[in-house]
Amino acid sequence: MAKAQFHKGQRVFVQPVGTWATVEHVLPKWTKGVEEPIRITYDCGLGREFIAEELDANRAQDEDLDALDGSVWRVTRARNRWQEQYDVSRHPYPGTYPVIVTGESEWGGWRVPAAEYDLDPHRIERQAQVMARAAGMLKLLKRVVEVARAAPEDLNDDMHEIAREAVELLRKPKAGAKS
Template sequence: MAKAVFHKAQRVFVKPVGTWALIEQVIPHWVKDVDEPLRITYDCGLGRRFEAFELVSEQVMHKHHRPEDEDDDFLFERWRIDRKIIKWRVDTTTGMDPNPGTFPVVVTDDGDWGGWRVTGSEYDRDSRRIEHQARMIVHTPELMRIARKLADAASESPDELPAEFAQLAQRCALILRHVYQTDEVSLETAAE
């Protein structure tokens, strides 16, 4: 069950918008016959409701001068694969399906809302490829953490890295810059 992380009138940094706002309303989402809310969203007066992972408290921001310098927990989310029952097939025991009767859905937030999924026809066309893509997507945040650590290590002591690791660290920095759009350098031109 969900617990409120922030309170009404609290000043927070709204990461998707990149601005400070006050929480105008804490909105619990209840389910019948359950004592606690299933999830909690926050109205900051910015046109939509935000999840807790999209907000950073003022105390955390004071500890870290810029949003880009936050701990990995704030920069990178934890994603997971959820299995959904295949409803579009009559016979769910095809020989090519690695997980008979189910298909992967990548859940990218705590409230089971956001994520990635494919259509039934796309899954039926190449289920092994879709399963592979789901595993790749789920592990992307961890790979981003590794890339950031490598890029940070290279920038702190560039002369101590062997040449091949320096090139990898430079590539990691370019990928991170592209993901966070801190520079308009395309990965193709930067790799040349």
């Protein structure tokens, strides 16, 4: 029978989604007449339940930052199926919304709900551009810190401050902290 491998409140890496999450609920599946659950799934607040094989608590977060490859992150356009171009002429790209693709395939990544896009399409377009460039910016920050650590005596006061801010941005967020 199944045994729980993770507990409520535990931080886990969700492999199918490619992000860290917290186990919100441990969900045993019971069968009448059996003393132990036949299967256990985990609700991580990501829209569906995950099995233990899809979660990893031992993965180092630094590996995730190193694995980001800014060259494959890009903004693509998806057709808005609920509104025609003439209905949303104030939008920067009428009839479409941005999709940030974070992998080689065209279907993976981040999308914004249509209702949120309608509230302020220009803001969402700017956010999409920032997200698409985030992996490259992360690499640049890491280089700034490496250069500062290699030759701190060669940096002026402004560069010391920039390096300190880069270290703060790269620091892992505390559990439960909102960013």
